[in-house]
Each structure stands twice: as structure tokens, then as C-alpha cells.
Amino acid sequence: MTTFYGLPGAEAFWHGTTLVHFLLVALAGGTAFYTAVLGLRRPDKARRLAWWALGFIVLDLFMLWAESPARFRFSHVWLFLSFEPASAIWWGAWGLATSALMLLLLALGLGPARFWSGVLALSSAVVLAYPGYALAANAARPLWDHLLLALFPASGLLVALAVVVWLRPREEAAPWLQVAALASLGLTALYPVALMSGGADARAAFALWLRDWGVFLLGGALLFLAAFLARRAPGPASLCAVAGAFVLRSWVVEAGQHSLFMHGF
């Protein structure tokens, strides 16, 4: 039996608002990436979507600031006054800021649109990738497996495409919605395999995953429905895609933040 005098810092440190951020950042990065692809091909068609993507970024930045315990110390300014290239969050901050600037220029129709779109493609890819990278870098939380480096960008793009289906002609985005849903579904199926085949920590995390496997089944079923319906009925498919991605991403973030080491190492 293990007991403590005092306690390690193992309690959950994120709340429901953080789960909303993990959905919003996917929406922001994904719509910005789609805007970039559209802007590279037909810049004149990208302006309306650029406003939407900019709005999602502003909303996400507000959510990040509002839910931070450091919000009234304004220490976030140090994200832009430091040079920390080994930090995923540092990259994410610059990715969001650069994307916001490029989107504003695209939305206003100022300057070389294709060049801005190229920069936006890179910066929005960073925004899509950094949440999974930031989680996977935390060695204390084995549920945050390195597979998140792929699962989070894929499911992030899926969330964005589900929204784009409502903002753009459906026949344009629906095939990509299907591809993103299938990719997310495949990576979701790989997740327990990645845990099972890891070291001792990953196997402990797999035991935790087994406790909540029903959540993954629900999320996987929603992603399957999204892929199945994407070309037939894009509207319902998009709802399934957002719900499935939210269930899976929220479970990974929420369940993953609990320490597995309270009972010894």
C-alpha cells in the first residue's frame, strides 16, 4: 500500500474550457489550411472563408487567454519575446499569430494573395500539428502517445472540413471530408495498438484505455458514419465528424492528464 505525507503535483490541471480550446484550435488551424489551399488555386474565392478562419483564431486565442490561470498577469507576451524552438506551444503561438496576419491580408485582398496563401499553408499546418506535439512531449502522461502527432492534425482537419461543408459548395469539400474521416478512423484504430506495443508506461496507459474503450467505440462509430455519409449526405456527415472528433480529442486530453505514477516508480 502507498500513502503520502503531502502529495505530488499529479492532480488534473485542465478543465472543460481546455477541451473547448482543443476543438477550437482544430477548427482555426483546419479552416486556415483550407483557406490557404483555396487561396493558392483561386485567391478570389478564399476571401470569405479567410474571415471565418480569422474569427475562429480570434475565438481560440480569447479562450486560451480566458482559461489560463496566468490571464491577468499577461505573461503570454513572453511567447513572442522568447526564442524556444524546442517548445510546441511556442511554435503554436507563432503559428496562430502568423496565420491571423496572413488571413487578414487575404480577407482584405491586400498584397500578393498566392504568396500569403503559401505562408498560411505552412503556419496553419503548424497550428494543426502543435496540440498533439505538445501533448506527446509530456513524458509524464503516457496516454499522450506519439501517435497524437498524426491523430490530432487529421482529426483537426476533419473538424474544419465539417464546418467548411456548410460554408462552401458541398461538392467541393465533401470528398475531402470523407478522406479526413477515414484517416482519423484509421489512426483511432491504431491508438490502442500503439499503447499496447509500447514500454511499461504505455502498457499501464493501455489498461486505462481498456476501462474507457466504449468512448473510443462511440468516437470511431461517429467517424465511420461521417465517412459513410460524406458524399451521400454531407450535412449529417459533418455533424457526425465534429461529434466524433470532439469525443476522441476530449477523452485523450481529459483522461491523459491524470498521472499513472502515483503508485510508484
Added chain:
Amino acid sequence: MQPGHNRLWIRQRELGVFPDLTVEYRPEQCLHCENPPCVPVCPTGASYQTRDGLVLVRAERCIACAACPYDARFMNPAGYVDKCTFCEHRIARGEDPACVETCPTGCRVFSDLDDPKSPLHAWLAEAERVDVLRPEMGTAPKLLYLNTPSKRGLAAHESDVES
């Protein structure tokens, strides 16, 4: 310190099988790793390592994210990450950290790992086993555990170590 938050805690464990039983009391805290994983992932440079090897947090830069394989960091209600500092302010005055000075059984020693004449090296020479926590992570903690019942020495195979 706010109630409910701890820079240092004691893990108490019952080990072994009757009749070969023992109880271990193991103090745990920030291990001031030589390769601290919390420093490179800090996005604002709030977490840093001093030239003397202490791992510290600049509260004014911290945006309150934490990453420690040993759960040694916690969220201070004032909105920044907090942890053991090895009593940096006391060390600067040439004093021992408070945990060393106040330990009633004298089970802790604090001194310079690079100084072969320091008391620590005498303790190390006498110890049957020396361990660090989670050596497989490559963090090279600078808090060393001597003759810990749950450990079998750094040379032992990982599977021999009771967790």
C-alpha cells in the same frame, strides 16, 4: 505556500512479503535533473537551468503549463507553476536547503557533486546502492537515493526493481 500544495512530499510504502517486510519512507520533490525535460518544452523561457544546475521557474514569465515526469511541479493558485527550488536563496547564503537543515533524523545531505571532498561523496562511498528515480528516462536526476528498499541500484536490471 497555499494549503493543499507541496513542494516536497513523503511516499510511504509497504514492501516485501511476510515475514520479510519493510516500510519505506521516501522523500520526493523536484530532482533538478541534469537533462530537465521541463526546460526545453517551456514556451516562454520561464523554466530554466542555472549554471550551478538548479532548475527554477521565473514566475513572471510562466503561462501555467507543466511537464515533469516526476509530477514535481504544481499550479500555484497565483497562476504560475511552482516547485522545489532547493532553497536557492539559502544556498546563495551558504546555507543548506530547509529540508536538509530541519530533517530530524539527518537522513539528507546537500553538497557539491563536483567536489570530491564534499560530505556527499563520503555517503556515496559508504552506500551499498545508489539510485535515481526513473533512470530509463535519461533525465539524470541530481537527487540520489542511497540504500532505498524499493530499489536495487543503478546497475540492476529494470525488471529487478520493485515499483
